[in-house]
Amino acid sequence: MGSGVSWVIRTMPAAVPLSQRILDAAEAVLRRHGLEKTNVVDIARSLGMSHGNIYRHFPSKQALLDAVAVRWLHAVSDPLEGIADDRARPATERLRAWFDALRRAKRRKVRDDPELFQVYHGIVVAMRDVVDEHVNTLLGQVERMVADGVAAGEFSRGLDAAASARAFLQAMSAFHHPALVMQDPPATEEDARAVFGLMLAGLRAGPA
Amino acid sequence: MGSGVSWVIRTMPAAVPLSQRILDAAEAVLRRHGLEKTNVVDIARSLGMSHGNIYRHFPSKQALLDAVAVRWLHAVSDPLEGIADDRARPATERLRAWFDALRRAKRRKVRDDPELFQVYHGIVVAMRDVVDEHVNTLLGQVERMVADGVAAGEFSRGLDAAASARAFLQAMSAFHHPALVMQDPPATEEDARAVFGLMLAGLRAGPA
DNA sequence: AAAATGACAAAAAACATAAAATGTCATTTG
DNA sequence: CAAATGACATTTTATGTTTTTTGTCATTTT
Numbered sequence: 262m263g264s265g266v267s268w269v270i271r272t273m274p275a276a277v278p279l280s281q282r283i284l285d286a287a288e289a290v291l292r293r294h295g296l297e298k299t300n301v302v303d304i305a306r307s308l309g310m311s312h313g314n315i316y317r318h319f320p321s322k323q324a325l326l327d328a329v330a331v332r333w334l335h336a337v338s339d340p341l342e343g344i345a346d347d348r349a350r351p352a353t354e355r356l357r358a359w360f361d362a363l364r365r366a367k368r369r370k371v372r373d374d375p376e377l378f379q380v381y382h383g384i385v386v387a388m389r390d391v392v393d394e395h396v397n398t399l400l401g402q403v404e405r406m407v408a409d410g411v412a413a414g415e416f417s418r419g420l421d422a423a424a425s426a427r428a429f430l431q432a433m434s435a436f437h438h439p440a441l442v443m444q445d446p447p448a449t450e451e452d453a454r455a456v457f458g459l460m461l462a463g464l465r466a467g468p469a
Numbered sequence: 470m471g472s473g474v475s476w477v478i479r480t481m482p483a484a485v486p487l488s489q490r491i492l493d494a495a496e497a498v499l500r501r502h503g504l505e506k507t508n509v510v511d512i513a514r515s516l517g518m519s520h521g522n523i524y525r526h527f528p529s530k531q532a533l534l535d536a537v538a539v540r541w542l543h544a545v546s547d548p549l550e551g552i553a554d555d556r557a558r559p560a561t562e563r564l565r566a567w568f569d570a571l572r573r574a575k576r577r578k579v580r581d582d583p584e585l586f587q588v589y590h591g592i593v594v595a596m597r598d599v600v601d602e603h604v605n606t607l608l609g610q611v612e613r614m615v616a617d618g619v620a621a622g623e624f625s626r627g628l629d630a631a632a633s634a635r636a637f638l639q640a641m642s643a644f645h646h647p648a649l650v651m652q653d654p655p656a657t658e659e660d661a662r663a664v665f666g667l668m669l670a671g672l673r674a675g676p677a
Numbered sequence: 678a679a680a681a682t683g684a685c686a687a688a689a690a691a692c693a694t695a696a697a698a699t700g701t702c703a704t705t706t707g
Numbered sequence: 708c709a710a711a712t713g714a715c716a717t718t719t720t721a722t723g724t725t726t727t728t729t730g731t732c733a734t735t736t737t
Contacts, residue, residue, distance in 0.1 A: 279680095300728060311682050316730060428663040431656065432640035440648035448639065455636040458676060463667035466674035487710095508698055519712050524700065 625675020
């Protein structure tokens, strides 16, 4: 006869897939021991399984680490989606809130979790495409806000939304690019506001 | 009686000071062998002297390398001085030419001389104050141009020249900050122009 | 038969040791 | 006597060796 426990698991909402639990465990070990001292055996042990089994879910240690970073990137960009697409608010306000949220998220992560930030940064260097996708996600969000702003007459008629979004993100890179966010002392709140203000004035006034 | 050569040297315009010739030699070795494989003995040998003698002119290898980097930074900022202070041209034009020159200088150096760029970049991380001074030099140049532009009515009356200069440089960091200039693929000409255009529009329009 | 194991070869990291570079200084040279 | 040397102690880097970690897979478990 099957045990009670096995029945519970079979009928419950899929429990938590093992691959996710592995990601959680990896993140925990990373946090505790740092990138350098993290190995697959420890991750497996923290789940009470043999390390060989990890490889049934991730093809390599690097793939596992990448997956951690990808999930981490989504934790940054997903909440921004809501701000970008809130058509009820004026584009200017959304843009400001969006950028604020992005900057806060990055800074908080650097401060609270330097170890995980290292993992992320390591992957930034190694895995171009993962980062490209993330940047494209952000770009799309900004572009939508700029387009809305142009349509609503908040920003200059002559603006190319895609190009302006690109310019906006680039100008703001001092405040969100990993290489610069990590630097010490970090850019100040005031600096960010000043740059944002200048960019906003530019969006309003449009091309010379 | 003194030799002819010693007479020539005593009356000629100071010849080239040994400390400068050491810098030249160091730069040459750096270029040839790269930062990692550069050692003081080789530098001395290339000047036909013992390495001990180098230490009569520089207190340490690091100090010598720093001096190379400082000279290198001046090679970047000195020519910009002329552009920044050419009161005959409109501020807008000067700002554009200045930024263009800065960007070109940086990119050329990265491309033509990645080894020396590494030295520089190494020092950026290690020696905060040398870099701070360089940034302040650039900031001062931009500030002067912005102030002139405000005075001439090209830029908005409401602008704080110092704050705007800061914002300008920060917004442009994607195109001149070492950490980002080195990245591959490098930011494009077009991107730089787009950001510059937006900033310029902002300077003209002034604070919202 | 799907999930997990554990023994194993291959790859990578840590370690101890050898070699080279840095920096000092008493001595030499012009 | 200022400029330079070169022998030398100290620190840093390179090299070869051992140990750990990664990744595979035939076998076991549920």
